[in-house]
Amino acid sequence: MVGPIENPELWTFLKSLRHGxxxxxxxxxxxPFGVFVALDDGPDHPVFPGVGFITVPELSWRRRGAASDVVQVGRRVSCAFLQFDTWNAEARLSLRATQPDPFQAFADQTVVGQAFHGQITELIPFGAFVQVADGIEGLVHLKDLARAPVASPEDAVHVGERITVAVTEIDRARRTLTLSRRQTPPRL
Structure with a gap:
């Protein structure tokens, strides 16, 4: 831990930052756990390669992917300050906070009951994730994955398969989309 006594310049800088x-x-x-950023106006960090740090979830609105899919070493970035991490003496940052949220834009144009053609991206014990738009995935619970009951998602679908689903719930606060294959019209 780097304390205020060991590095007063760093602590003064970090304490001066405001959320947003x-x-x-x-x-x-x-x-693998995030990205270090050497801030233009910040001092050097005595331990880490940069005084700013972006966790993987704060890099992008997309659910999956490696940090190297979003940024590369040397790339210039503008990030929103989230908080002063006093344990590591670093500025926690968000790259995604500086970009529009694609889920909210999708939710603005979507209504419950609306049908989409999508691709299965992942199977989990209680259902399947389906990508219905660029960067937008929703969950089809096991009970809604087929018209007849199935014991596991593998009994109804496979990764890469394209299926038709209907929106059953949009939760803007949690940024989740619930879908159903069972509630789609038979001939969509």
């Missing part, structure tokens, strides 16, 4: 403030810098290192 936009900070710029260059990606200094990419790790």
């Amino acid at each position: 403030e936009i900070l710029s810098g260059a990606v200094a290192a990419i790790e």
